[in-house]
Amino acid sequence: MSIFDTFEIAQVAFIVRDIEKSARAWAALLGVDPPEPVITGPQEEAHTLYRGSPTPARARLAFIPAGQVTVELIEPDEHPSIWREFLDEGGEGLHHLGVYVKDLPQRARRIEALGFPLVQQGDYPGGRYAYMDTRSLLGVMLELLENF
Amino acid sequence: MSIFDTFEIAQVAFIVRDIEKSARAWAALLGVDPPEPVITGPQEEAHTLYRGSPTPARARLAFIPAGQVTVELIEPDEHPSIWREFLDEGGEGLHHLGVYVKDLPQRARRIEALGFPLVQQGDYPGGRYAYMDTRSLLGVMLELLENF
Numbered sequence: 001m002s003i004f005d006t007f008e009i010a011q012v013a014f015i016v017r018d019i020e021k022s023a024r025a026w027a028a029l030l031g032v033d034p035p036e037p038v039i040t041g042p043q044e045e046a047h048t049l050y051r052g053s054p055t056p057a058r059a060r061l062a063f064i065p066a067g068q069v070t071v072e073l074i075e076p077d078e079h080p081s082i083w084r085e086f087l088d089e090g091g092e093g094l095h096h097l098g099v100y101v102k103d104l105p106q107r108a109r110r111i112e113a114l115g116f117p118l119v120q121q122g123d124y125p126g127g128r129y130a131y132m133d134t135r136s137l138l139g140v141m142l143e144l145l146e147n148f
Numbered sequence: 149m150s151i152f153d154t155f156e157i158a159q160v161a162f163i164v165r166d167i168e169k170s171a172r173a174w175a176a177l178l179g180v181d182p183p184e185p186v187i188t189g190p191q192e193e194a195h196t197l198y199r200g201s202p203t204p205a206r207a208r209l210a211f212i213p214a215g216q217v218t219v220e221l222i223e224p225d226e227h228p229s230i231w232r233e234f235l236d237e238g239g240e241g242l243h244h245l246g247v248y249v250k251d252l253p254q255r256a257r258r259i260e261a262l263g264f265p266l267v268q269q270g271d272y273p274g275g276r277y278a279y280m281d282t283r284s285l286l287g288v289m290l291e292l293l294e295n296f
Contacts (some may be wrong), residue, residue, distance in 0.1 A: 002179020008215025009160060012245065014287060024284050029262060031150020067156025068216030094221030094242055097160065114177065137173050139241030141163060 004099065006123045011070050011098030011143065015086045019075035023062045023094075026071065035062040037075070040124065048122035050081050052073075057081035072098070074101070078122040082131050096131060096141040104130055104146040151258045152247060159218050159246030159291065163234045167223035170240075171210045173221065183210040185223070188272065196270035198229050205229035220246070228277050230268040230289075244279060244289040252278055252294040259290070 009034055014020035019037045027034040031113070037060045048055050057079035064071040074095065076083035080131055101107045108118050108130045121130040127147040134142045166172035167185045175182040185208045188194055189234070196203050205227035212219040222243065225232035234243055249255045256266050256278045269278040275295040282290045 004178055007212075008182075009157075009217040009219075010215070012157060012160065022285075026198055029259070029264075029282070029285065030155045032155075039195060057194070067154060069157040071157075111177070116177075133178070137170075138179065143229045
């Protein structure tokens with residue numbers, strides 16, 4: 001079985017410093033209304049693990065429909081996270097491509113076996129996610145997403 | 149009228165140094181056969197303009213279907229191009245998101261008016277393209293694509 005039953009890019013996600021500013025700029029470019037940011041859940045809901053350790057980090061998110069793909073903007077808070085790390089190390093930019101999978105833990109293990117470590121994972125309402133650090137191959141991370 | 153009638157990401161494109169190597173790595177990750185590279189047309193067909201001037205630059209391309217999106221790998225040759233510039237300045241990585249439009253010149257002018265310059269354009273069999281340097285906003289370029 002291949003790692004991905006089908007590899008369909010569902011999200012293209014950017015790390016930003018100021019989500020209102022970025023949302024307005026995207027909206028101006030696309031000629032749409034700026035999306036309203038939401039915030040990820042607290043640790044007791046999100047169970048965020050960053051490089052293997054629990055973190056209270058949260059992020060503000062905004063979503064812009066782009067056909068079959070969703071553009072996601074992510075503004076991290078100051079706590080340790082893969083989002084914060086990205087912003088501190090390289091500034092704003094394209095962070096990951098999101099792909100839906102089934103049986104996320106098994107897929108993540110198989111991708112790790114190819115040499116691409118799982119660097120952050122957590123839950124969101126109705127699902128869970130894992131970031132695989134594929135930057136050495138793709139220049140960006142892959143996010144595995146699984147809705148229950 | 150908005151700049152994009154609908155903004156649908158159709159291509160996610162990476163600049164690579166060695167397209168066979170990258171195609172194999174992508175194929176291993178996705179569990180598919182490596183795509184066969186093709187080469188862009190010569191200047192008399194492609195009419196490539198790089199930062200306003202004709203260039204003989206060509207690139208080898210490989211395409212991997214990923215649901216509604218196509219992953220594109222681009223290996224530039226040594227001649228001046230936006231692809232070569234990207235590789236020389238920052239190395240491999242995600243270069244652009246491709247979006248289909250109608251009336252490409254008019255769309256390009258409106259995006260330029262927002263402060264994002266057209267940095268390369270050309271023809272391909274059945275269509276034409278223009279790269280808009282949206283890196284200051286998006287971290288990546290946008291490619292406008294128009295099939296005739």
